Amino acid sequence: xxxxxxxxxxxxxxxxxxxxxxxxxxxxxxxxxxxxxxxxxxxxxxxxxxxxxxxxxxxxxxxxxxxxxxxxxxxxxxxxxxxxxxxxxxxxxxxxxxxxxxxxxxxxxxxxxxxxxxxxxxxxxxxxxxxxxxxxxxxxxxxxxxxxxxxxxxxxxxxxxxxxxxxxxxx
Numbered sequence: 167x168x169x170x171x172x173x174x175x176x177x178x179x180x181x182x183x184x185x186x187x188x189x190x191x192x193x194x195x196x197x198x199x200x201x202x203x204x205x206x207x208x209x210x211x212x213x214x215x216x217x218x219x220x221x222x223x224x225x226x227x228x229x230x231x232x233x234x235x236x237x238x239x240x241x242x243x244x245x246x247x248x249x250x251x252x253x254x255x256x257x258x259x260x261x262x263x264x265x266x267x268x269x270x271x272x273x274x275x276x277x278x279x280x281x282x283x284x285x286x287x288x289x290x291x292x293x294x295x296x297x298x299x300x301x302x303x304x305x306x307x308x309x310x311x312x313x314x315x316x317x318x319x320x321x322x323x324x325x326x327x328x329x330x331x332x333x334x335x336x337x
Contacts (some may be wrong), residue, residue, distance in 0.1 A: 174230075175238070176247050176248075176249060176254075178238070178245035178246055178256075179207050179244070179246050179247060179248050180206055180207055180246050181243065181245050181246075182199070182203060182243070182244045183241050183242070183244075184241065184242055185198070185239075185240075185241055185276075186232075186237065186239055186240055186241070186242060187234055187238075188237055189233070189239060190233065191240070193233065195229075196226055196229040196230045196233055197226055199229055200221075200223075200225035200226040200228075200229050200283050201218075201221045201222050202204075202220075202223055203221075203224035203244065203246060203319055204218040204219075204221035204225055205215075205218050207224075207246050207253070208221060209249070209328060213329070214273075217252075217336065218309050220314070220336070221246075221253060222331065223310075224253075224255065224310050224316065224334060225244075225255060226266070226306075226315060227306030227307065227309060227310050228244075228255060228257055228306070228330070228332060230261065230281065230306055231269075231304075231307065232256075232257065232259055234260075234279075235259075235261070235264070235265035235267065235268040235269065236259050236260055236261060237260040237261055237262045237267050237326070238262075239260070240260030241260070242257065242258065242259055242260070243256075243257070243258040244256070244257050244258075245257075247280075249333050252333055252335040252336070253333070253334055254331055254332065254333045255331070255332045256329065256330070256331045256332075257320070257329065257330050257331075257332075258327060258328075258329045259261075259327065259329070260326060260327055261325075261326060261327060261328050261330050261331070262326075263325075265328075266325060266328060267328065268304070268315060269320070269328045270320075270328075271304075272304040272307050272318075273318060273319075273320050273330075274312055275304065275308075276307065276308070276318055281308060281311040281312040281337075282312045283288060283311035284304075284308040284312065285286060285305065285308035285311070285313070287310055288303055288304065288305040288308050289305060291303070292305055299312050307318075310332065312336070314334050315334060315335065316327045316332050316333060317329070317332070317333045317334075317336040318333075319331045319333075
């Protein structure tokens with residue numbers, strides 16, 4: 167695997183555990199939870215508003231993927247770490263066979279292709295669709311890698327649980 171993210175000897179700034187049963191009831195939960203977590207983590211930053219907006223955008227992409235690609239029950243654990251000028255989002259996600267394949271395929275594509283090309287091609291495909299509500303793609307992950315320079319790594323890869331880490335650094 168190309169991307170390695172080190173979490174040794176680091177304590178998360180925040181840990182959030184939520185049940186998929188309630189979370190999956192409403193698409194708005196993605197935005198609400200990402201805004202809440204971003205604001206909480208950003209309070210001690212030099213520019214908390216800018217930091218919160220950026221973190222919320224990245225968290226929202228992760229949470230939207232969880233919304234579409236997870237088991238329909240179980241708990242998700244989100245840990246957010248501050249490391250110097252970088253933030254790491256670690257997400258432990260219960261998965262079924264379909265969502266397990268989705269995450270493994272996304273990481274394979276990111277590690278073996280140009281992220282800018284992946285994002286551009288996925289965006290073109292999405293814009294060409296007539297019914298975008300039926301499309302649940304990897305575009306969010308491609309966007310955060312391409313546009314925000316994030317690194318994504320797989321820490322745990324079990325048939326019933328995936329643990330992803332997404333690291334991005336502030337400029």
